[in-house]
Amino acid sequence: MTTPPEPVVGERRHLLNLAYRLLGSLAEAEDAVQETYARWYALTPAQRAAISSPGAWLTTVAGRVCLDVLGSARARREQYVGEWLPEPVPEQPDSVADRITLDESVTMAFLVTLEAMTPAQRVALVLHDVFGYAFAEVAEITGRTPAACRELASSARRRVRA
Template sequence: MTTPSGPGQDPAPGTPGTLGSLRAERRRLLDLGYRMLGSVQDAEDVVQETYARWYALSEEEQRAIEVPLAWLTRVASRICLDHLASARVRRERYTGEWLPEPVRHGATWISTGHEGGDDPADRITLDESVGMGMLVVLDSITPAERVAFVLHDIFGMPFTEIAETVGRTPAACRQLASSARRRLAHRRPGGSTAQGHRQVVSAFREACETGDLDALVALLDPDVESRNDGGGKVRAALRPVVGRDKVARFVLGLMRREPEMELVEDDVNGTPGMSVRIAGTTFAVLALDVHDGLITDLWMVTNPDKLHAWTDHETP
């Protein structure tokens, strides 16, 4: 994998342009935080904390840092590692299934105290490393494996630097990334072209809108799994629904309960998906994985706290 947002050329340490250069690398840090944590708000909090630690340094300490971006990346990664460890405890109290927060093409993060929400530095870089399926699998590995894999395979950081972040030897970090890579290779979703994926999404939408059970079943893998994240804020399935017949009937049941429901083909984490609306307001976002023309995974996010990329831009 390639780095989604490579480092710029920092001025020499202590020169007047250094702080501006650090702000210009904000997008890279947001990209890092989101891939580490799968949450827009958590990624934003990590970046805010990282900059706060930079500002807390004396001018002399700042001048002594040879590569400010590398320093910021290490600090942000350590904060992410701590957050991942505590997140496992919080997830035990989470109501139902937890899914990563979906992002939309062109959506921006609005920073506390940061003017200019349309600044490209506030937009996440969308590539294969931010796909919903990838983030779901990343959430299943250990925090140390995730940090080592993201830093090395996605952001191109050498293991000697990763070792400083996770507090292990470079050899141990290499093993962590290798272990994560093996698990990802075994479980990583995906496997269709963009055009093929879009065609399946369109057929899925049509089958749902027409209530055609047979057509819907024909689009689903025999072992398809549907997961719904309502976060205890809205009604949602608390456990995965597994199997093409059960998933098809579950989806059509939702359509029948909400006759005003509108399915809109939309970009979800850089991949064709759907937003689900009632009276013009998005109340769910749907991401799908497709293998050989069949849907293998269906992720529905209905927790309103995770839909700001859609709802913040809608007019009542």
Template sequence: MTTRSGPGDGPSDPELDAIMRERRQLIAIAYRLLGSLAEAEDAAQEAYTRWYGMSPQERESIESPGAWLTTVVSRICLNQLGSARVRREAYVGEWLPEPLPEHARWSAGRAGAIPVDPAEHVTLDESINLAFLVVLESMTPAERVAFILHDVFCHSFAEVAEIVGRTPAACRQLASSARRRIRAQRSPAVPASQRGAIVREFKRAWEAKDIDALIGLLDPDVTATADGGGLAPTFPHPIHGGPQVARAWIEIARRRPGDMVFLERTVNGQPGLVAELDGAIVTVFAFDVADDRIKHIWVVRNPEKLRHWTTR
């Protein structure tokens, strides 16, 4: 095997080419584990730093570099998840996962994946849904790692056990517990075209300041949650109930700058909306739709979470 001392040592390095092809997979895993693209990129970079921190002989002794990198990035994420809970307690307002624009949908599969029971399987597209990521936030770090690696990326429980430092049986229980959380909060499936039509009608009613039409599109128990991170103004606490959310959105429409426009965009693989001001995306709106009604609205205004929207 040809080896080099680092990523910048030659354009025709076959080891480098093979290793860098793993980057998409690593970010795909890390994003689902951390809920932050910026942190996922940092975790992947740290894994590469550790890879190239080894001697050529040490790297040659590793039978599957991809598996090694996956193990390392998963352990990095596991450690970060533990400290993230402490950081989020000091976060200003509500914390939401970082939304992904359509062009940033990393959903690489895993070669040689081990099949799982279809009833347990979660598709890669579904696993970037913001509603799904919000539920993941309720899990313990070990539950989240076991569930994502096994149910989403089809790693065996023996592989998961090596990463989280528990037995395969314990990891099976962790994934089962996580699965119950997902089932308890998962909305019934709604066709994409139907979701898109409902979000489009919401946008029209919102722009028309038609409060009755808005209420008709909202589930009576709808919840709206906003994340400004203390860096952008927004409502500080979740809003509950159709009339309350509708009134809040009418107020948003009244206060918006005259040159701000609302646009239909794909948010984490689902129909969503964005607010654009002076050519930059300043707010992203994600929706959870069930039974022809909007059940949840997530509003992300923290500019640090919109980097991949404003640099398109």
């Protein structure tokens, strides 16, 4: 008899969408989601049981993993001479839900604009404006105050408009 999969497995698509929108690379997004799940399964069963909202926990960890990747990616690109462009999402949806998700994907121009932002601005904008998180939740994920997150998102919006 097999045990049913844990509810956190159902969060994978959401986490992948979040990570892709933050990182602009499907491969890096998949790595970030894998790292997020590795941290989840590294917890003891008692620690996992103590988490009241596994989805929120996973989103928080994924956001922080992406912030780490963005910080190291920015440092790597400082040594790269060419122009960085995010890779497009493959256009092969597995289901209607995937097709809808792909249709709602961020355009290449928006991804290029995101690249011009600081990692904190990018996370604040994507979590709040794209995924609809409240600034209090964004603050919890980024380790900043809600006011600082509002300012980060505001300056990110100014970059998008420019």
